[in-house]
Amino acid sequence: xxxxxxxxxxxxxxxxxxxxxxxxxxxxxxxxxxxxxxxxxxxxxxxxxxxxxxxxxxxxxxxxxxxxxxxxxxxxxxxxxxxxxxxxxxxxxxxxxxxxxxxxxxxxxxxxxxxxxxxxxxxxxxxxxxxxxxxxxxxxxxxxxxxxxxxxxxxxxxxxxxxxxxxxxxxxxxxxxxxxxxxxxxxxxxxxxxxxxxxxxxxxxxxxxxxxxxxxxxxxxxxxxxxxxxxxxxxxxxxxxxxxxxxxxx
Amino acid sequence: xxxxxxxxxxxxxxxxxxxxxxxxxxxxxxxxxxxxxxxxxxxxxxxxxxxxxxxxxxxxxxxxxxxxxxxxxxxxxxxxxxxxxxxxxxxxxxxxxxxxxxxxxxxxxxxxxxxxxxxxxxxxxxxxxxxxxxxxxxxxxxxxxxxxxxxxxxxxxxxxxxxxxxxxxxxxxxxxxxxxxxxxxxxxxxxxxxxxxxxxxxxxxxxxxxxxxxxxxxxxxxxxxxxxxxxxxxxxxxxxxxxxxxxxxxxxxxxxxxxxxxxxxxxxxxxxxxxxxxxxxxxxxxxxxxxxxxxxxxxxxxxxxxxxxxxxxxxxxxxxxxxxxxxxxxxxxxxxxxxxxxxxxxxxxxxxxxxxxxxxxxxxxxxxxxxxxxxxxxxxxxxxxxxxxxxxxxxxxxxxxxxxxxxxxxxxxxxxxxxxxxxxxxxxxxxxxxxxxxxxxxxxxxxxxxxxxxxxxxxxxxxxxxxxxxxxxxxxxxxxxxxxxxxxxxxxxxxxxxxxxxxxxxxxxxxxxxxxxxxxxxxxxxxxxxxxxxxxxxxxxxxx
Numbered sequence: 001x002x003x004x005x006x007x008x009x010x011x012x013x014x015x016x017x018x019x020x021x022x023x024x025x026x027x028x029x030x031x032x033x034x035x036x037x038x039x040x041x042x043x044x045x046x047x048x049x050x051x052x053x054x055x056x057x058x059x060x061x062x063x064x065x066x067x068x069x070x071x072x073x074x075x076x077x078x079x080x081x082x083x084x085x086x087x088x089x090x091x092x093x094x095x096x097x098x099x100x101x102x103x104x105x106x107x108x109x110x111x112x113x114x115x116x117x118x119x120x121x122x123x124x125x126x127x128x129x130x131x132x133x134x135x136x137x138x139x140x141x142x143x144x145x146x147x148x149x150x151x152x153x154x155x156x157x158x159x160x161x162x163x164x165x166x167x168x169x170x171x172x173x174x175x176x177x178x179x180x181x182x183x184x185x186x187x188x189x190x191x192x193x194x195x196x197x198x199x200x201x202x203x204x205x206x207x208x209x210x211x212x213x214x215x216x217x218x219x220x221x222x223x224x225x226x227x228x229x230x231x232x233x234x235x236x237x238x239x240x241x242x243x244x245x246x247x248x249x250x
Numbered sequence: 251x252x253x254x255x256x257x258x259x260x261x262x263x264x265x266x267x268x269x270x271x272x273x274x275x276x277x278x279x280x281x282x283x284x285x286x287x288x289x290x291x292x293x294x295x296x297x298x299x300x301x302x303x304x305x306x307x308x309x310x311x312x313x314x315x316x317x318x319x320x321x322x323x324x325x326x327x328x329x330x331x332x333x334x335x336x337x338x339x340x341x342x343x344x345x346x347x348x349x350x351x352x353x354x355x356x357x358x359x360x361x362x363x364x365x366x367x368x369x370x371x372x373x374x375x376x377x378x379x380x381x382x383x384x385x386x387x388x389x390x391x392x393x394x395x396x397x398x399x400x401x402x403x404x405x406x407x408x409x410x411x412x413x414x415x416x417x418x419x420x421x422x423x424x425x426x427x428x429x430x431x432x433x434x435x436x437x438x439x440x441x442x443x444x445x446x447x448x449x450x451x452x453x454x455x456x457x458x459x460x461x462x463x464x465x466x467x468x469x470x471x472x473x474x475x476x477x478x479x480x481x482x483x484x485x486x487x488x489x490x491x492x493x494x495x496x497x498x499x500x501x502x503x504x505x506x507x508x509x510x511x512x513x514x515x516x517x518x519x520x521x522x523x524x525x526x527x528x529x530x531x532x533x534x535x536x537x538x539x540x541x542x543x544x545x546x547x548x549x550x551x552x553x554x555x556x557x558x559x560x561x562x563x564x565x566x567x568x569x570x571x572x573x574x575x576x577x578x579x580x581x582x583x584x585x586x587x588x589x590x591x592x593x594x595x596x597x598x599x600x601x602x603x604x605x606x607x608x609x610x611x612x613x614x615x616x617x618x619x620x621x622x623x624x625x626x627x628x629x630x631x632x633x634x635x636x637x638x639x640x641x642x643x644x645x646x647x648x649x650x651x652x653x654x655x656x657x658x659x660x661x662x663x664x665x666x667x668x669x670x671x672x673x674x675x676x677x678x679x680x681x682x683x684x685x686x687x688x689x690x691x692x693x694x695x696x697x698x699x700x701x702x703x704x705x706x707x708x709x710x711x712x713x714x715x716x717x718x719x720x721x722x723x724x725x726x727x728x729x730x731x732x733x734x735x736x737x738x739x740x741x742x743x744x745x746x747x748x749x750x751x752x753x754x755x756x757x758x759x760x761x762x763x764x765x766x767x768x769x770x771x772x773x774x775x776x777x778x779x780x781x782x783x784x785x786x787x788x789x790x791x792x793x794x
Contacts, residue, residue, distance in 0.1 A: 106636070168689055168690040189657070
């Protein structure tokens, strides 16, 4: 099964390199066009209707994210390609949109392409991408942001206020929601800490990430632990105690 | 009675030692030698001028029991009657009787008209020729000194033996007396004393004091706060301080015990008394059993009241507690500020150490990739280049983070070992025990990297495919264990640390332990030349 693709990056070398890697490692990808800026890229996408887009985030002039926001249709799979962009990457990770880091790891490239082909076969709309764009558009309104959580069966989009806490289960992470639901997500807890930090979550323990708004009280007994609104108790490790108390306004 | 008899046995010359100046003498008549003998009483002053009082009484008031009463005896028209308030002896003298005519007279001493202390006796003793008394002829009769108990009397009679005519009589009563006050002054009415005002009926009477004296007698006197220096005037004319004794009680306990007065007069001076309820007790030394009590109270000033003292005490207590709390708080704050500063300093130092570590292996890795490119091993170069990108990204992310999840640390070490493997061709493995929560174990970023670098550089770098490096992570109860072993050349651990990296690691561990003393990290290196090396890190209480 093949998939048509467009490559957008501001550097020729990068375009050549990615093209070569795709030819060599992902022969199922059929490159139907390349662009070196956002405007050309937009024309390519609207004109050629590619099934897959490789998009560099950091570009002179309009960047990759701005390009996406100008599109009316999001019926393609997207793989970001980025060197080092803290801000962009955080949002992309939050929305669980695929991305590759330069220099490109061929195994990761193959994996991303495989997933894109699968998803392309499932449905025409790219809900993850739509969610990301919505998030970027409403950047200051954190209440509206929805995090994409990928479980074995599906991808859930949740407002962060719906999450009471996260508890590590080795390389997986359990999310406890305010409707008593529990979701097992296939990523380790340390991946979520930087994503949720700006949404009022605190890592009070190596195994626990807690939404501050759901903390009912701080219990001093047994070295201190947190009582949450759903009745759960969460331990606080010694090293984190100071930070937790500070976050709670003590 | 026994005492009286004892006195009679005293030698005749006893009267020679009497200090007549201490005696108040009295007699009936004009003090001139006449045809009849005169009876003189000598009552001791002992510090009180008005201790003796004299009257003239008619003999009809005398009462005798029958055995002492002669119905036909004649007496003079008046007899001398006196009171003494002193317990001492009263002496009787008889001017007009001299050694030449003494055999014509006899005398007796009768107690209470019922007992002849001395029955009719001849007069055998006489005063010194030098003892003068008015115009009487010296060297007259001396009848002796006698005393009785309080409330009783002694009567002395002199009679002519031939006619049994009683020529002269004198009776002395030993009177109980209570000392009374004549005046009381405090600072408030002291000027009245100076101005000459006197208590009671005086023509310039001191009404303030009068009301005070009345209050005092009724035990109702209250003195205003601060009016605490008192001058009491005793009615008796005291001229020797020992004669008057006083005791002061305050709130029913002895404030000043019985003591002679402070001055040779009738003034009792009480100075600067604290507030309280007082009782002043007065007595004569001669009559210690007759005490007079005056009660008064000295009101406390507002700042001396119990309520105020309690409030003050409470206030002082509160202030002390507040001061202590403040002190503790300040010390706490200073301490936490100091700790914070120390922590910041430690973090700075740690950051510095990490920034020195990173470039070290980054450039080694670049060097390895350069080697691959030059060897035209493009596929390998591709792989290691992306691994290097990962390593660089992680190290950059790690350098502003204190800790890294073990999972990531393992990936970084794996990448690093892969790159170094390209250069030296050794084998390696990374083991982790299954009970280790790798996703939730955070370890100090890049702490192990210099140890692994050491194992390669000083261990297996020359051994090519024979070289072997093993990194093992495990759990021992609450402790997290990381071990780096190699089968390389080994080195003498007693010698100085191998390489810059190891020294920096030691320094970093020392600083980390200062930051978190409850999670101590210890590093043990075992190595001998030719025996490889093992470096073991123990992270104490790592999951609390």
